[in-house]
Amino acid sequence: MDKPLDILIAGGGIGGLTAALALHAKGHRVTVCEATPELKPLGVGINLLPHAVAVLDTLGLLPALRAMAVETSALVFANRHGQEIYRDPRGLDGGYSHPQLSIHRGQLQLKLWDEALARLGAERMHTGERLLGARMVGSQVFAQFQHADGSSGERRADVLIGADGIHSALRRQFYPDEGAPRWNGMMMWRGTSIAKPFLDGRTMVQAGHRLAKFVVYPIAPPAADGTQLINWICDRRLREDGIGGGLSAPSREDWSKPGQLADLLPTFGSWHFPWLDVPGLIQNATQLLEWPMVDRDPLPRWRHGRITLLGDAAHPMYPIGSNGATQAILDAQCLAEQLSVPQSVEAALDAYEAERLPMCAKIVEMNRQEGLDAILDLVEQRAPAGFAQLQDVIDPGEIDTLVRHYKAAAGHRQQR
Numbered sequence: 001m002d003k004p005l006d007i008l009i010a011g012g013g014i015g016g017l018t019a020a021l022a023l024h025a026k027g028h029r030v031t032v033c034e035a036t037p038e039l040k041p042l043g044v045g046i047n048l049l050p051h052a053v054a055v056l057d058t059l060g061l062l063p064a065l066r067a068m069a070v071e072t073s074a075l076v077f078a079n080r081h082g083q084e085i086y087r088d089p090r091g092l093d094g095g096y097s098h099p100q101l102s103i104h105r106g107q108l109q110l111k112l113w114d115e116a117l118a119r120l121g122a123e124r125m126h127t128g129e130r131l132l133g134a135r136m137v138g139s140q141v142f143a144q145f146q147h148a149d150g151s152s153g154e155r156r157a158d159v160l161i162g163a164d165g166i167h168s169a170l171r172r173q174f175y176p177d178e179g180a181p182r183w184n185g186m187m188m189w190r191g192t193s194i195a196k197p198f199l200d201g202r203t204m205v206q207a208g209h210r211l212a213k214f215v216v217y218p219i220a221p222p223a224a225d226g227t228q229l230i231n232w233i234c235d236r237r238l239r240e241d242g243i244g245g246g247l248s249a250p251s252r253e254d255w256s257k258p259g260q261l262a263d264l265l266p267t268f269g270s271w272h273f274p275w276l277d278v279p280g281l282i283q284n285a286t287q288l289l290e291w292p293m294v295d296r297d298p299l300p301r302w303r304h305g306r307i308t309l310l311g312d313a314a315h316p317m318y319p320i321g322s323n324g325a326t327q328a329i330l331d332a333q334c335l336a337e338q339l340s341v342p343q344s345v346e347a348a349l350d351a352y353e354a355e356r357l358p359m360c361a362k363i364v365e366m367n368r369q370e371g372l373d374a375i376l377d378l379v380e381q382r383a384p385a386g387f388a389q390l391q392d393v394i395d396p397g398e399i400d401t402l403v404r405h406y407k408a409a410a411g412h413r414q415q416r
Protein backbone atom coordinates (compact mmCIF):
# COMPACT_ATOMS: atom_id res chain seq x y z
CA MET A 1 0.00 0.00 0.00
CA ASP A 2 1.66 3.28 -1.03
CA LYS A 3 -0.49 5.64 1.07
CA PRO A 4 -2.32 5.40 4.36
CA LEU A 5 -5.88 4.24 3.84
CA ASP A 6 -9.00 5.50 5.57
CA ILE A 7 -10.29 2.29 7.13
CA LEU A 8 -13.66 2.08 8.84
CA ILE A 9 -14.37 -0.78 11.23
CA ALA A 10 -17.95 -1.55 12.22
CA GLY A 11 -17.90 -3.32 15.58
CA GLY A 12 -15.71 -2.66 18.61
CA GLY A 13 -15.53 -6.27 19.84
CA ILE A 14 -12.36 -8.32 20.24
CA GLY A 15 -11.82 -8.74 16.49
CA GLY A 16 -12.66 -5.18 15.44
CA LEU A 17 -10.49 -3.59 18.12
CA THR A 18 -7.51 -5.85 17.43
CA ALA A 19 -7.85 -4.99 13.74
CA ALA A 20 -7.98 -1.29 14.64
CA LEU A 21 -4.75 -1.53 16.64
CA ALA A 22 -2.96 -3.67 14.03
CA LEU A 23 -3.99 -1.46 11.09
CA HIS A 24 -3.07 1.69 13.01
CA ALA A 25 0.36 0.16 13.72
CA LYS A 26 0.78 -0.21 9.93
CA GLY A 27 0.17 3.51 9.50
CA HIS A 28 -3.46 3.55 8.34
CA ARG A 29 -6.12 6.03 9.52
CA VAL A 30 -8.61 3.85 11.33
CA THR A 31 -12.07 4.72 12.63
CA VAL A 32 -14.16 2.37 14.80
CA CYS A 33 -17.96 2.56 15.09
CA GLU A 34 -19.50 0.45 17.82
CA ALA A 35 -23.27 0.02 18.13
CA THR A 36 -23.37 -0.09 21.94
CA PRO A 37 -23.88 3.40 23.38
CA GLU A 38 -21.72 2.69 26.43
CA LEU A 39 -19.15 -0.10 26.64
CA LYS A 40 -19.50 -2.27 29.73
CA PRO A 41 -17.46 -5.35 30.66
CA LEU A 42 -20.01 -7.78 29.17
CA GLY A 43 -19.56 -11.50 28.88
CA VAL A 44 -17.75 -14.02 30.99
CA GLY A 45 -14.57 -15.97 30.24
CA ILE A 46 -12.75 -16.62 27.00
CA ASN A 47 -9.46 -18.22 26.11
CA LEU A 48 -6.78 -16.79 23.88
CA LEU A 49 -4.56 -19.43 22.32
CA PRO A 50 -0.80 -18.75 22.16
CA HIS A 51 -0.82 -17.76 18.47
CA ALA A 52 -3.42 -15.07 19.22
CA VAL A 53 -1.50 -13.94 22.30
CA ALA A 54 1.57 -13.59 20.03
CA VAL A 55 -0.41 -11.11 17.89
CA LEU A 56 -1.39 -9.07 20.95
CA ASP A 57 2.25 -9.21 22.06
CA THR A 58 3.38 -7.57 18.81
CA LEU A 59 0.89 -4.80 19.65
CA GLY A 60 2.60 -4.29 23.02
CA LEU A 61 -0.27 -5.64 25.10
CA LEU A 62 1.21 -8.75 26.68
CA PRO A 63 2.32 -7.30 30.04
CA ALA A 64 -1.10 -5.75 30.67
CA LEU A 65 -2.96 -8.90 29.64
CA ARG A 66 -0.74 -11.09 31.79
CA ALA A 67 -1.64 -8.97 34.81
CA MET A 68 -5.40 -9.41 34.19
CA ALA A 69 -5.51 -13.04 33.04
CA VAL A 70 -4.58 -16.56 34.04
CA GLU A 71 -1.78 -18.31 32.14
CA THR A 72 -3.44 -21.64 31.47
CA SER A 73 -1.13 -24.55 32.31
CA ALA A 74 -3.19 -27.40 30.86
CA LEU A 75 -6.47 -28.45 29.31
CA VAL A 76 -7.73 -31.53 31.13
CA PHE A 77 -10.44 -33.83 29.84
CA ALA A 78 -12.35 -35.66 32.55
CA ASN A 79 -15.40 -37.89 32.81
CA ARG A 80 -18.51 -36.77 34.67
CA HIS A 81 -17.06 -38.21 37.88
CA GLY A 82 -14.09 -35.85 37.62
CA GLN A 83 -11.60 -38.59 36.71
CA GLU A 84 -8.82 -37.33 34.46
CA ILE A 85 -8.78 -38.78 30.95
CA TYR A 86 -6.23 -36.64 29.17
CA ARG A 87 -4.02 -33.68 30.02
CA ASP A 88 -2.80 -31.39 27.27
CA PRO A 89 -0.18 -28.93 28.56
CA ARG A 90 -0.91 -25.44 27.26
CA GLY A 91 0.91 -22.20 26.66
CA LEU A 92 4.47 -22.00 27.96
CA ASP A 93 3.90 -25.27 29.88
CA GLY A 94 3.09 -26.92 26.53
CA GLY A 95 6.17 -25.66 24.71
CA TYR A 96 4.49 -22.77 22.89
CA SER A 97 6.25 -19.45 22.38
CA HIS A 98 3.50 -17.61 24.27
CA PRO A 99 1.13 -18.27 27.15
CA GLN A 100 -2.49 -19.29 26.63
CA LEU A 101 -4.58 -16.71 28.46
CA SER A 102 -7.90 -17.35 30.17
CA ILE A 103 -9.46 -13.93 30.59
CA HIS A 104 -12.69 -12.06 31.24
CA ARG A 105 -14.09 -11.18 27.82
CA GLY A 106 -15.55 -7.85 28.85
CA GLN A 107 -12.36 -6.72 30.59
CA LEU A 108 -10.31 -7.70 27.54
CA GLN A 109 -12.65 -5.69 25.31
CA LEU A 110 -12.38 -2.63 27.59
CA LYS A 111 -8.58 -2.92 27.63
CA LEU A 112 -8.47 -3.07 23.82
CA TRP A 113 -10.89 -0.14 23.62
CA ASP A 114 -8.77 1.98 25.98
CA GLU A 115 -5.63 1.18 23.97
CA ALA A 116 -7.38 2.11 20.73
CA LEU A 117 -8.61 5.35 22.32
CA ALA A 118 -5.06 6.23 23.37
CA ARG A 119 -3.44 5.29 20.05
CA LEU A 120 -6.08 6.25 17.46
CA GLY A 121 -7.50 9.24 19.35
CA ALA A 122 -10.99 9.76 20.76
CA GLU A 123 -12.15 11.43 17.52
CA ARG A 124 -11.77 8.06 15.76
CA MET A 125 -13.57 5.89 18.34
CA HIS A 126 -17.37 6.13 18.25
CA THR A 127 -19.94 4.41 20.43
CA GLY A 128 -23.68 4.42 19.77
CA GLU A 129 -23.18 4.09 15.97
CA ARG A 130 -24.86 1.04 14.50
CA LEU A 131 -23.95 0.15 10.95
CA LEU A 132 -27.06 -0.38 8.81
CA GLY A 133 -25.46 -1.08 5.44
CA ALA A 134 -22.94 0.19 2.91
CA ARG A 135 -22.56 0.98 -0.80
CA MET A 136 -19.60 1.44 -3.13
CA VAL A 137 -19.22 4.48 -5.36
CA GLY A 138 -16.16 3.96 -7.55
CA SER A 139 -13.35 3.05 -5.15
CA GLN A 140 -15.04 4.68 -2.16
CA VAL A 141 -17.22 3.01 0.44
CA PHE A 142 -20.14 4.87 2.01
CA ALA A 143 -21.47 3.33 5.21
CA GLN A 144 -24.84 4.21 6.72
CA PHE A 145 -25.20 4.36 10.48
CA GLN A 146 -27.96 4.83 12.99
CA HIS A 147 -26.97 6.74 16.13
CA ALA A 148 -28.15 5.86 19.61
CA ASP A 149 -30.45 8.93 19.60
CA GLY A 150 -32.24 7.60 16.48
CA SER A 151 -30.59 9.97 14.00
CA SER A 152 -28.71 8.59 11.03
CA GLY A 153 -25.45 9.43 9.28
CA GLU A 154 -22.99 8.32 6.63
CA ARG A 155 -19.23 7.79 6.72
CA ARG A 156 -16.83 7.51 3.79
CA ALA A 157 -13.82 5.20 3.71
CA ASP A 158 -11.35 3.46 1.40
CA VAL A 159 -12.06 0.13 3.12
CA LEU A 160 -14.91 -1.05 5.35
CA ILE A 161 -14.47 -4.00 7.72
CA GLY A 162 -17.56 -5.68 9.12
CA ALA A 163 -16.49 -6.87 12.58
CA ASP A 164 -20.05 -6.64 13.81
CA GLY A 165 -20.45 -10.10 15.29
CA ILE A 166 -22.74 -13.05 14.71
CA HIS A 167 -25.72 -10.86 13.69
CA SER A 168 -23.60 -8.81 11.28
CA ALA A 169 -25.53 -6.21 9.30
CA LEU A 170 -22.99 -6.36 6.47
CA ARG A 171 -23.16 -10.11 6.21
CA ARG A 172 -26.97 -9.82 6.01
CA GLN A 173 -26.66 -7.20 3.26
CA PHE A 174 -24.49 -9.53 1.16
CA TYR A 175 -26.35 -12.74 2.05
CA PRO A 176 -29.94 -11.60 2.66
CA ASP A 177 -31.41 -15.11 2.46
CA GLU A 178 -29.09 -16.67 5.00
CA GLY A 179 -31.52 -16.45 7.93
CA ALA A 180 -30.81 -17.09 11.61
CA PRO A 181 -27.74 -18.91 12.97
CA ARG A 182 -27.96 -22.71 13.04
CA TRP A 183 -28.45 -24.38 16.41
CA ASN A 184 -27.19 -27.87 17.27
CA GLY A 185 -29.63 -28.44 20.13
CA MET A 186 -27.08 -27.63 22.84
CA MET A 187 -27.76 -24.87 25.38
CA MET A 188 -24.86 -23.33 27.28
CA TRP A 189 -25.20 -21.66 30.66
CA ARG A 190 -22.14 -19.51 31.26
CA GLY A 191 -21.38 -18.35 34.76
CA THR A 192 -18.72 -16.88 36.98
CA SER A 193 -18.21 -17.58 40.68
CA ILE A 194 -15.69 -16.44 43.22
CA ALA A 195 -14.16 -19.49 44.88
CA LYS A 196 -11.00 -21.09 46.19
CA PRO A 197 -8.65 -22.08 43.32
CA PHE A 198 -8.95 -25.70 42.15
CA LEU A 199 -6.09 -27.99 41.03
CA ASP A 200 -3.07 -25.72 40.33
CA GLY A 201 -5.25 -22.59 39.94
CA ARG A 202 -4.37 -22.43 36.22
CA THR A 203 -6.07 -25.48 34.70
CA MET A 204 -9.00 -25.61 32.30
CA VAL A 205 -11.16 -28.71 32.62
CA GLN A 206 -13.85 -30.16 30.34
CA ALA A 207 -15.81 -32.91 32.05
CA GLY A 208 -18.78 -35.04 31.03
CA HIS A 209 -20.00 -36.10 27.61
CA ARG A 210 -22.06 -34.95 24.62
CA LEU A 211 -25.36 -34.70 26.52
CA ALA A 212 -24.04 -32.83 29.53
CA LYS A 213 -20.67 -31.19 29.86
CA PHE A 214 -19.09 -28.97 32.49
CA VAL A 215 -16.23 -26.67 31.49
CA VAL A 216 -14.39 -24.74 34.19
CA TYR A 217 -11.36 -22.45 34.30
CA PRO A 218 -10.13 -19.50 36.36
CA ILE A 219 -10.00 -16.14 34.54
CA ALA A 220 -8.21 -13.83 36.98
CA PRO A 221 -5.19 -14.08 39.26
CA PRO A 222 -6.02 -14.97 42.88
CA ALA A 223 -7.22 -12.05 45.02
CA ALA A 224 -5.61 -11.05 48.32
CA ASP A 225 -8.09 -13.25 50.24
CA GLY A 226 -6.97 -16.32 48.23
CA THR A 227 -10.15 -16.60 46.15
CA GLN A 228 -10.25 -16.51 42.37
CA LEU A 229 -12.76 -15.54 39.68
CA ILE A 230 -13.78 -18.83 38.10
CA ASN A 231 -15.58 -19.17 34.80
CA TRP A 232 -17.76 -22.19 34.16
CA ILE A 233 -20.08 -23.43 31.46
CA CYS A 234 -22.81 -26.02 31.80
CA ASP A 235 -23.73 -27.51 28.42
CA ARG A 236 -26.93 -29.51 28.13
CA ARG A 237 -28.22 -31.02 24.92
CA LEU A 238 -31.90 -30.05 24.76
CA ARG A 239 -32.56 -31.36 21.25
CA GLU A 240 -30.86 -33.76 18.85
CA ASP A 241 -30.15 -32.33 15.45
CA GLY A 242 -27.83 -34.95 14.02
CA ILE A 243 -24.56 -33.16 13.37
CA GLY A 244 -24.46 -29.84 11.53
CA GLY A 245 -26.75 -27.50 13.45
CA GLY A 246 -29.96 -27.62 11.40
CA LEU A 247 -32.25 -26.37 14.19
CA SER A 248 -33.56 -22.89 15.00
CA ALA A 249 -32.54 -21.72 18.47
CA PRO A 250 -35.39 -21.24 20.97
CA SER A 251 -34.72 -17.49 21.18
CA ARG A 252 -32.51 -14.90 19.47
CA GLU A 253 -28.88 -15.28 20.44
CA ASP A 254 -28.23 -12.56 22.98
CA TRP A 255 -25.09 -12.39 25.08
CA SER A 256 -27.01 -10.69 27.91
CA LYS A 257 -29.80 -13.24 28.38
CA PRO A 258 -29.88 -14.34 32.05
CA GLY A 259 -29.93 -18.06 32.83
CA GLN A 260 -31.67 -19.95 35.65
CA LEU A 261 -29.98 -22.25 38.16
CA ALA A 262 -33.12 -24.41 38.14
CA ASP A 263 -32.19 -25.46 34.59
CA LEU A 264 -28.82 -26.75 35.76
CA LEU A 265 -29.17 -28.39 39.15
CA PRO A 266 -31.23 -31.44 38.05
CA THR A 267 -28.33 -32.42 35.75
CA PHE A 268 -25.22 -31.06 37.46
CA GLY A 269 -26.40 -31.09 41.08
CA SER A 270 -24.76 -34.48 41.72
CA TRP A 271 -21.43 -33.78 40.01
CA HIS A 272 -19.11 -33.77 43.03
CA PHE A 273 -15.53 -34.17 41.79
CA PRO A 274 -12.69 -35.11 44.17
CA TRP A 275 -11.16 -31.69 43.39
CA LEU A 276 -14.26 -29.51 42.82
CA ASP A 277 -17.79 -29.26 44.21
CA VAL A 278 -19.67 -28.45 40.98
CA PRO A 279 -23.12 -27.72 42.50
CA GLY A 280 -21.48 -25.59 45.20
CA LEU A 281 -19.69 -23.56 42.56
CA ILE A 282 -22.69 -22.97 40.32
CA GLN A 283 -24.95 -22.09 43.24
CA ASN A 284 -22.50 -19.31 44.08
CA ALA A 285 -22.74 -17.75 40.63
CA THR A 286 -22.18 -14.02 40.53
CA GLN A 287 -23.39 -13.97 36.93
CA LEU A 288 -25.29 -16.51 34.80
CA LEU A 289 -25.98 -16.17 31.07
CA GLU A 290 -27.77 -18.51 28.68
CA TRP A 291 -26.56 -18.90 25.08
CA PRO A 292 -27.50 -21.52 22.48
CA MET A 293 -24.63 -23.26 20.70
CA VAL A 294 -24.95 -21.77 17.23
CA ASP A 295 -22.82 -21.18 14.18
CA ARG A 296 -23.33 -20.37 10.52
CA ASP A 297 -22.35 -22.18 7.35
CA PRO A 298 -19.05 -20.98 5.88
CA LEU A 299 -19.51 -18.28 3.23
CA PRO A 300 -18.28 -18.57 -0.35
CA ARG A 301 -16.59 -15.16 -0.06
CA TRP A 302 -16.10 -12.33 2.41
CA ARG A 303 -15.01 -9.49 0.08
CA HIS A 304 -17.50 -7.36 -1.81
CA GLY A 305 -15.68 -4.50 -3.52
CA ARG A 306 -13.65 -2.83 -0.77
CA ILE A 307 -15.76 -4.27 2.01
CA THR A 308 -14.87 -7.41 3.92
CA LEU A 309 -15.86 -9.34 7.04
CA LEU A 310 -13.84 -10.35 10.11
CA GLY A 311 -14.30 -12.46 13.25
CA ASP A 312 -17.76 -13.73 14.11
CA ALA A 313 -19.29 -11.71 11.28
CA ALA A 314 -17.25 -13.80 8.85
CA HIS A 315 -17.14 -17.21 10.56
CA PRO A 316 -19.21 -17.71 13.73
CA MET A 317 -18.29 -21.10 15.17
CA TYR A 318 -19.24 -23.20 18.15
CA PRO A 319 -17.17 -22.13 21.17
CA ILE A 320 -15.21 -25.35 21.22
CA GLY A 321 -11.42 -25.43 21.28
CA SER A 322 -11.02 -21.78 22.35
CA ASN A 323 -11.22 -20.52 18.78
CA GLY A 324 -13.82 -17.69 18.72
CA ALA A 325 -11.68 -14.79 19.88
CA THR A 326 -8.45 -16.46 18.74
CA GLN A 327 -9.49 -16.68 15.10
CA ALA A 328 -10.84 -13.11 15.13
CA ILE A 329 -7.43 -11.90 16.35
CA LEU A 330 -5.64 -13.92 13.66
CA ASP A 331 -7.98 -12.38 11.05
CA ALA A 332 -7.00 -8.93 12.29
CA GLN A 333 -3.30 -9.62 12.01
CA CYS A 334 -3.58 -11.15 8.54
CA LEU A 335 -5.69 -8.25 7.25
CA ALA A 336 -3.23 -5.69 8.60
CA GLU A 337 -0.30 -7.55 7.01
CA GLN A 338 -1.99 -7.74 3.62
CA LEU A 339 -2.99 -4.09 3.71
CA SER A 340 0.62 -3.11 4.31
CA VAL A 341 2.29 -4.75 1.29
CA PRO A 342 2.40 -3.12 -2.17
CA GLN A 343 -0.72 -4.37 -3.95
CA SER A 344 -4.20 -3.06 -4.70
CA VAL A 345 -6.77 -2.91 -1.90
CA GLU A 346 -8.83 -5.54 -3.68
CA ALA A 347 -5.80 -7.85 -4.01
CA ALA A 348 -5.01 -7.36 -0.30
CA LEU A 349 -8.57 -8.23 0.72
CA ASP A 350 -8.49 -11.28 -1.57
CA ALA A 351 -5.17 -12.43 -0.11
CA TYR A 352 -6.56 -12.03 3.42
CA GLU A 353 -9.59 -14.07 2.47
CA ALA A 354 -7.53 -16.74 0.70
CA GLU A 355 -5.48 -17.25 3.85
CA ARG A 356 -8.22 -17.03 6.45
CA LEU A 357 -11.51 -18.28 4.96
CA PRO A 358 -10.52 -21.91 4.29
CA MET A 359 -8.94 -22.30 7.73
CA CYS A 360 -11.95 -20.87 9.56
CA ALA A 361 -14.35 -22.95 7.44
CA LYS A 362 -12.38 -26.02 8.47
CA ILE A 363 -12.66 -25.11 12.17
CA VAL A 364 -16.42 -24.54 11.84
CA GLU A 365 -16.64 -28.02 10.34
CA MET A 366 -14.40 -29.66 12.97
CA ASN A 367 -16.38 -28.04 15.77
CA ARG A 368 -19.58 -29.46 14.30
CA GLN A 369 -17.96 -32.86 14.70
CA GLU A 370 -17.51 -31.89 18.39
CA GLY A 371 -13.80 -31.03 18.12
CA LEU A 372 -11.83 -32.70 20.89
CA ASP A 373 -15.01 -33.39 22.86
CA ALA A 374 -15.26 -36.65 20.93
CA ILE A 375 -12.76 -37.98 23.51
CA LEU A 376 -15.32 -37.49 26.29
CA ASP A 377 -17.99 -39.38 24.39
CA LEU A 378 -15.76 -42.35 23.77
CA VAL A 379 -15.02 -42.68 27.48
CA GLU A 380 -18.65 -42.17 28.53
CA GLN A 381 -19.81 -44.86 26.10
CA ARG A 382 -17.20 -47.32 27.30
CA ALA A 383 -17.25 -46.60 31.06
CA PRO A 384 -20.35 -44.64 32.16
CA ALA A 385 -19.76 -45.49 35.82
CA GLY A 386 -16.10 -44.43 35.76
CA PHE A 387 -12.92 -46.48 35.49
CA ALA A 388 -10.26 -48.05 37.68
CA GLN A 389 -7.55 -47.79 35.02
CA LEU A 390 -7.89 -45.44 32.07
CA GLN A 391 -6.04 -47.76 29.71
CA ASP A 392 -8.80 -50.37 30.19
CA VAL A 393 -11.17 -47.87 28.55
CA ILE A 394 -9.21 -46.01 25.91
CA ASP A 395 -5.81 -46.25 24.26
CA PRO A 396 -3.85 -43.08 25.08
CA GLY A 397 -2.50 -43.26 21.50
CA GLU A 398 -6.07 -42.87 20.22
CA ILE A 399 -6.43 -39.64 22.21
CA ASP A 400 -3.05 -38.32 21.07
CA THR A 401 -4.03 -38.79 17.44
CA LEU A 402 -7.32 -36.91 17.90
CA VAL A 403 -5.61 -34.05 19.76
CA ARG A 404 -2.78 -33.71 17.24
CA HIS A 405 -5.20 -33.69 14.30
CA TYR A 406 -7.44 -30.99 15.80
CA LYS A 407 -4.59 -28.76 16.89
CA ALA A 408 -2.80 -28.95 13.53
CA ALA A 409 -6.00 -28.02 11.70
CA ALA A 410 -6.69 -25.10 14.10
CA GLY A 411 -3.21 -23.66 13.48
CA HIS A 412 -1.56 -24.39 16.84
CA ARG A 413 2.18 -23.68 16.70
CA GLN A 414 3.61 -25.93 19.38
CA GLN A 415 7.38 -26.01 19.44
CA ARG A 416 7.73 -29.43 21.05
Ligand SMILES: Cc1cc2nc3c(=O)[nH]c(=O)nc-3n(C[C@H](O)[C@H](O)[C@H](O)COP(=O)(O)OP(=O)(O)OC[C@H]3O[C@@H](n4cnc5c(N)ncnc54)[C@H](O)[C@@H]3O)c2cc1C
Nearest residue numbers: 011013014015035043044130131164165255311312324325
Ligand atom coordinates in the same frame (compact mmCIF):
# COMPACT_ATOMS: atom_id res chain seq x y z
C1 LIG B 1 -21.67 -8.66 24.66
C2 LIG B 1 -20.89 -9.87 24.24
C3 LIG B 1 -20.51 -10.81 25.20
C4 LIG B 1 -19.81 -11.94 24.82
N1 LIG B 1 -19.46 -12.83 25.78
C5 LIG B 1 -18.75 -13.93 25.44
C6 LIG B 1 -18.34 -14.86 26.44
O1 LIG B 1 -18.62 -14.68 27.61
N2 LIG B 1 -17.64 -15.95 26.05
C7 LIG B 1 -17.32 -16.16 24.73
O2 LIG B 1 -16.68 -17.16 24.42
N3 LIG B 1 -17.68 -15.30 23.78
C8 LIG B 1 -18.39 -14.18 24.09
N4 LIG B 1 -18.76 -13.31 23.12
C9 LIG B 1 -18.39 -13.59 21.73
C10 LIG B 1 -16.91 -13.39 21.50
O3 LIG B 1 -16.52 -12.10 21.93
C11 LIG B 1 -16.64 -13.55 20.01
O4 LIG B 1 -17.04 -14.87 19.61
C12 LIG B 1 -15.18 -13.45 19.62
O5 LIG B 1 -14.45 -12.68 20.52
C13 LIG B 1 -15.04 -12.84 18.22
O6 LIG B 1 -15.12 -11.44 18.33
P1 LIG B 1 -15.81 -10.47 17.29
O7 LIG B 1 -15.14 -9.16 17.51
O8 LIG B 1 -15.82 -11.03 15.95
O9 LIG B 1 -17.32 -10.40 17.75
P2 LIG B 1 -17.96 -9.77 19.06
O10 LIG B 1 -17.05 -9.91 20.21
O11 LIG B 1 -19.31 -10.35 19.13
O12 LIG B 1 -18.04 -8.20 18.74
C14 LIG B 1 -18.93 -7.63 17.81
C15 LIG B 1 -19.11 -6.18 18.18
O13 LIG B 1 -19.87 -5.53 17.16
C16 LIG B 1 -20.87 -4.74 17.76
N5 LIG B 1 -21.95 -4.62 16.75
C17 LIG B 1 -22.92 -5.52 16.48
N6 LIG B 1 -23.67 -5.07 15.45
C18 LIG B 1 -23.15 -3.88 15.06
C19 LIG B 1 -23.46 -2.96 14.04
N7 LIG B 1 -24.48 -3.17 13.19
N8 LIG B 1 -22.73 -1.83 13.93
C20 LIG B 1 -21.67 -1.59 14.78
N9 LIG B 1 -21.33 -2.43 15.77
C21 LIG B 1 -22.05 -3.58 15.90
C22 LIG B 1 -21.24 -5.48 19.01
O14 LIG B 1 -21.85 -4.64 19.96
C23 LIG B 1 -19.88 -5.99 19.47
O15 LIG B 1 -19.21 -5.06 20.28
C24 LIG B 1 -19.48 -12.17 23.45
C25 LIG B 1 -19.84 -11.23 22.48
C26 LIG B 1 -20.55 -10.07 22.86
C27 LIG B 1 -20.95 -9.08 21.79
